[in-house]
Amino acid sequence: MANVLTLKTVKLDQVTPRWWHRLGGIRTAIFYAVMVAISAFSLFPLVWMAGTSLKTAEEANRSQLNIIPEDAQWDNYTHLLEDSAFQRAYLNSVFVTTMVLIGTTVSVSLVAFAFSRLEWKGRNVVFALMLGTLMIPDQMTMVPQYVLFFKLGWLRSFNPITLPGFFAGGAALIFLLRQFMMTIPKEIDEAAMMDGANPIQTWWYIIMPLCRPAIATISIFLFVGNWNSLFRPIVYLKQAELTTMPIYVSLLNNNQESPIPWQNIMAASVLFVLPVLVTFILSQRFFVEGITLTGSKG
Amino acid sequence: MANQYRLENIFWALGTVAFIAITSYLIGLVAKFLVKLRGFSETEQRKAFWGALFAGPWISGFFIFVAGPTLVSLYYSFTDYKLGKPIEWIGLENYRVLLKGEGTYGGRFKGAMFNSFYYAAIGVPLQIVTSLGMAMLLNREVKGIRLFRTIFYLPVILAGGPAVLLAWRYMFATNGGFVNVSLQRFADSFFLFDYIYRSVVYVIESLNGFYIGMAVRDDPIGPLKYTFPALLGLFLIGPLAFGEWEESKRNRARRIIEILGAVLVGVLFSKGLAANPINPVWTYAFGLAGVGIMLLNARAEKWSAIRTTQIIALVLIAASLVMTLEAANFDPTKGDTPKYLIALIVAALPLIVPFFGKWTTFTTKLMLAAAGILGVIIFVLLIPGQLDGGRLELIFRYLTFQSAIEQPNNMEYLEEVFPFETISTMWFYGSIIVVAAIAALLHERYPKQRRVFLYAAFIFFALIALNSFLDTRRYFQDFADIAKANGKPNYHFARFHEFADEYPENRRVPFWLTNDIWSKPSLVLITMWSSGAGMLIFLAALKGVPRSLYEAAEVDGASGVQKFFKITLPMISPALFYNIVIGVIASLQTFEMVFIIRTTETESSLMSAAFFLYQRTFQQLEIGQGSAASWILVVIIVGLTAMQFRFSKWVHYEA
Incomplete structure (x- = not known):
């Protein structure tokens, strides 16, 4: 009995020992094993994709488990890069994404500025309204927007994809940037105002340079979102000249050849995924911070 | 040439920028004007101008891409608009x-x-x-x-x-895909893994087969549909009847009932909409659900929840009134329309009462409950076929340990009559709300009577749950037997049987x-x-x-x-x-x-x-x-x- 009392009074800071504490090293090993297993599961499709892209047609359709191809067929890639349809789709994707990026970042920063650095009557009302639109599902507005674009004659152009972003589309991004802007000390604005700067000058010369990290975050979200975007392009970019990469890749799905040329499909997929992958790896810190800041998924 | 489209896009983009600049400027002016109207100072006006100017892109985008489309889509939903053809109004x-x-x-x-x-x-x-x-x-x-x-x-x-x-x-x-090949290897490696593999495949196939089989049938589960509300009733009433009447239990019960009520409202309203001609009888019923929920919230003094329920229920009843009139071409004397209109107005009464009384008085709550009960009576008298003898007989049979299936050997009865001629589950779910509301009302003045009432309700739900469950077994069995005798497939479990019969001798591939x-x-x-x-x-x-x-x-x-x-x-x-x-x-x-x-x-x-x-x-x-x-x-x-x-x-x- 005395021993127990000593234990409790002297070693109060220590945790009640439990059986798994004594395993020590084994626990860590198991932990890492589990982590590696999950990582393998997460990365696997990507690795498989890359491996298959270098196989021959016959090898790709075999029921074997070899990830590494017997004979790397780099030709699969060169053929693809020479294909004019592929080139056009890739360039279109680049074009569309750039347009959206430029237009949206500029307008989002303008609007975020209005909600964070400027004081005006009605700011709170409009801000609340903006947050409210976050709750409206896309499905609500998609249908009439299609009719609108039909009436504008925009159904055979890039316009429905690139232009709506110019109107600061995406309340989540505005919110993110606004939160960031709120962390800038007010004294800076006031100093600028004292010196006679109008709001536009304040915005461009003072606030924007300070917001570079947040702008970078937004750009990354926009880039990934738009590069991968399938739904709007499928609806609006039905013509061959307008095809973007996601459409191109999804059309590969309908390949009726036998055997299905999976190696070529995978090669195209790899090239499609590459920019996003690289961007993500280089900037994954931004992603994580951006998501936990807004609670959105980009 | 793709370049033509890209150039076109750039051209339009520049146009859009100009458009946004101009509209933002105009929005700024409008904001400044509005602020001026409200009598604010020159500085405030200037600030409003700049604020609205910068927010302009979003504001104009909101009207063009959000507000406008939302309203227009509401309009379109009442038409048969096919793109390129003229629009025609077709109502609901x-x-x-x-x-x-x-x-x-x-x-x-x-x-x-x-x-x-x-x-x-x-x-x-x-x-x-x-x-x-x-x-x-x-x-x-x-x-x-x-x-x-x-x-x-x-x-x-x-x-x-x-x-x-x-x-x-x-x-x-399926054949040779990585997933399947590796699964086969996994199962091959060790006999225990093989067993695990087969079991998992069996479970997945059976469950999915059952789910799909159920989707095909109009009334897939027979008497089991009464077991669920009865079990829910037991779950809610049980702790309150046998344990302490403590706040956490009441709160939990109230939350669940509110969700139930909300779902009920949604389902009933849609059923009312879907019927042709519009059947406001359904929409009436959720007026009652609303009353029950309001009573519960009154007991817990959640005034804002009461108001919300009131307003939502009243709005839906008003909508039903309009739709009933629309279906009768705005002629209130046509056919059954007068009865429907009366029923709807009576449904609205208990919901309007609380606007005139103080919620804290017991009298108000009693009036509310009385109005609700009166509403039910009128409803039953007015609208035939809702709660008639044939349907009540089912409840009677379950309470007396009898089966509700009258003609077990008749395929047509089992398929066509039994699923649909029996009482709607809506009444069972609704009864939970009614019981809870009455129990809440009794609490203050009559604790002993309250306990007796809850015991009775508990026994009621228990009997329904037990007997409907047993009846389900009978129903499925009779169905299987008679289907077999007639050489027809056993609908309920058709897909399920495809796989269940094969376990475990065959190793199935997903x-x-x-x-x-x-x-x-x-x-x-x-x-x-x-x-x-x-x-x-x-x-x-x-x-x-x-x-x-x-x-x-x-x-x-x-x-x-x-x-x-x-x-x-x-x-x-x-x-x-x-x-x-x-x-x-x-x-x-x-x-x-x-x-x-x-x-x-x-x-x-x-x-x-x-x-x-x-x-x-x-x-x-x-x-x-x-x-x-x-x-x-x-x-x-x-x-x-x-x-x-x-x-x-x-x-x-x-x-």
């Missing part, structure tokens, strides 16, 4: 077709909702478990943890585009994407693979739990499991809540996955609501029906979100 026809599930497209919509329910009920919990598990693993300060975090999150980025989904499609190939039994599990698996986004939310929440809580618990000798359920879960409940909401909404909105992995055979089993919308609106150009579908979808989503905010009380925010 679109909604009717979709809600009733009739016709090819109504049927597809119903199928899509059914699929979404599967994704929400099975996919979302699995996703939550996966992401929480990954988050808990990542919640350590060890070397390389950031690398693992990046890797775990990667699938989210990749799954956003079609490329990796195609890779999955390739891997899911068909994944080419078979409607396996298509949904494939989608769920891919979703689980890309559940990294939820993982980040959980991770942030986990990091917010103070270590001191865990340490205190460990000193007291708490086990890991106890720590998880008593500390971790409550502390991360906001994140849990959020992920559930987002998960359910996402299950309605999945598009890309369905688009990429579908085949002609599995399209209908994979279809989500968003995909249905895509097909109808953008492929078939049926703007009218598409708009109606989008509104139904939006109402569901907004309702879910609102309900979550309403019930976020169980979520523990930082104390």
Whole structure:
């Protein structure tokens, strides 16, 4: 009995020992094993994709488990890069994404500025309204927007994809940037105002340079979102000249050849995924911070 | 030449910039003017101008792309607009077709909702478990943890585009696809693994087969549909009848009943809409549900909840009034219309009463209850066939331990008569609300009578639950026997039997994407693979739990499991809540996955609501029906979100 009392009074800071504490090293090993297993599961499709892209047609359709191809067929890639349809789709994707990026970042920063650095009557009302639109599902507005674009004659152009972003589309991004802007000390604005700067000058010369990290975050979200975007392009970019990469890749799905040329499909997929992958790896810190800041998924 | 289109786009982009600049300037002027009207100072006016100018792009975008389209889509939903053809008003026809599930497209919509329910009920919990598990693993300060975090999150980025989904499609190939080949190897390696493999395949196939079999039938579960409300009643009434009448139990009961009431309201309103001609009888019933909920909230003094329920119920009754008149071409003397109108007005009365009395007085509550009961009586007298002898007989039979099946050897009876001629489950669910409301009312003045009343209610629900369950067995058995005797398939379990009979001698290979039994599990698996986004939310929440809580618990000798359920879960409940909401909404909105992995055979089993919308609106150009579908979808989503905010009380925010 005395021993127990000593234990409790002297070693109060220590945790009640439990059986798994004594395993020590084994626990860590198991932990890492589990982590590696999950990582393998997460990365696997990507690795498989890359491996298959270098196989021959016959090898790709075999029921074997070899990830590494017997004979790397780099030709699969060169053929693809020479294909004019592929080139056009890739360039279109680049074009569309750039347009959206430029237009949206500029307008989002303008609007975020209005909600964070400027004081005006009605700011709170409009801000609340903006947050409210976050709750409206896309499905609500998609249908009439299609009719609108039909009436504008925009159904055979890039316009429905690139232009709506110019109107600061995406309340989540505005919110993110606004939160960031709120962390800038007010004294800076006031100093600028004292010196006679109008709001536009304040915005461009003072606030924007300070917001570079947040702008970078937004750009990354926009880039990934738009590069991968399938739904709007499928609806609006039905013509061959307008095809973007996601459409191109999804059309590969309908390949009726036998055997299905999976190696070529995978090669195209790899090239499609590459920019996003690289961007993500280089900037994954931004992603994580951006998501936990807004609670959105980009 | 693609360049022509790109140049065209740049040209339009410049035009748009000019447009935005001009409209923003105008919006700024309007803001300045409005502020001036309200009598504010020169400085305020100037500030308003600049503020509105900068916010201008969003404001004009809002009107052009959000507000305008929303109103217009409401209009379109009442028309049969097909793009390129003239518009014709058809009233509620679109909604009717979709809600009733009739016709090819109504049927597809119903199928899509059914699929979404599967994704929400099975996919979302699995996703939550996966992401929480990954988050808990990542919640350590060890070397390389950031690398693992990046890797775990990667699938989210990749799954956003079609490329990796195609890779999955390739891997899911039935013969020789990576997944199947590795599963075979796994099963081959050790006899125990083989056994596990076969069991898992068997379970998945049987459950999915059963689910699909049920979807085909109009009334898939027979008397079992009465067991569910009876069990719910037991679950709610039981603790209150036999234990202490304590606040936590009452609160829990009240929350569940509010959800029940909200769902009931939604279902009844849609049934009323779907009937042709419009049947306001259904909409009447939720007026009563509203009354019950209001009584419960009055007891707990939740005044704002009462007001909300009141207003919603009144709005819906007003809508029903308008629709009833519209169906009768605004001639209130035609046919049954006068009865419907009276019933609706009587339904509205108990809801209007609270506007004139003080909620705190017992008298007001009593008046409310009396008005509600009077309403039920009038309702039953006025509208024939709702609660007549034949239907009440079912309740009588269950209460006296008899089967409700009258002609077990008659195929036509079992198929056509029994499922539909019996009492609607709406009455059972509604009775739960009524019982709870009466119990709440009795509490203050008559505690002993209250307990007796609850015992009686408990016995009632227990008998219904027990006997309807036994009756279900009889029903399925009779059905199987008579179907066999007549050489017909046993509908209820048809797909189920295909597989259940084969276990375990055959080693079955999962068909994944080419078979409607396996298509949904494939989608769920891919979703689980890309559940990294939820993982980040959980991770942030986990990091917010103070270590001191865990340490205190460990000193007291708490086990890991106890720590998880008593500390971790409550502390991360906001994140849990959020992920559930987002998960359910996402299950309605999945598009890309369905688009990429579908085949002609599995399209209908994979279809989500968003995909249905895509097909109808953008492929078939049926703007009218598409708009109606989008509104139904939006109402569901907004309702879910609102309900979550309403019930976020169980979520523990930082104390």
